[in-house]
Structures are given as structure tokens and as C-alpha cells.
Amino acid sequence: MLKLRLKRCGRKKQPSYRLVVMVAHSRRDGRPIDQVGYYNSITKQSYFDVIKITKWLEQGVKPTLTVRNLLKKANILKN
Structure with a gap:
């Protein structure tokens, strides 16, 4: 099963995330x-x-809860 989720990158105490399919x-x-x-x-x-x-x-890729909330804020998901 595939998921749309966040992958952490960046330095210590300065996180940034990539949105990836894994x-x-x-x-x-x-x-x-x-x-x-x-x-x-x-x-x-x-x-x-x-x-x-x-x-x-x-x-059919399922987004995680955090990714779903981010996509709703960006008006990509309507639900």
C-alpha cells in the first residue's frame, strides 16, 4: 500500500519536510x-x-492525517 507522507530533512532543530509517495x-x-x-x-x-x-x-494513494490537513489548507483536497 502506498502513502502520501512527510519525509524529514534539514538540520538539527531546523526541520523541513518533503512530501513524498512511499x-x-x-x-x-x-x-x-x-x-x-x-x-x-x-x-x-x-x-x-x-x-x-x-x-x-x-x-489510490492514501495521505496521512498531517498531509491531508496540509492539502486542505492549500485547497487541493475539498473534503
């Missing part, structure tokens, strides 16, 4: 299948590749 059972910082955006939790900057995200969601 196998649900792989570790957090494992190898992603596709990178579809990023989110900086400190500056609240974000970039989402809407075309890739909608393509993956149509194929």
Missing part, C-alpha cells in the same frame, strides 16, 4: 517513489505539485 511499511527517511512537494514548518512555506498529487490520489 510504501506504507518503509521507514520515515527511506527511499521515496516520487517527491511531490515540500513544507517548511518554521516559515510555513510550502510547495505542492498539484498535477502529481492529483494523479497519485486518483491511483
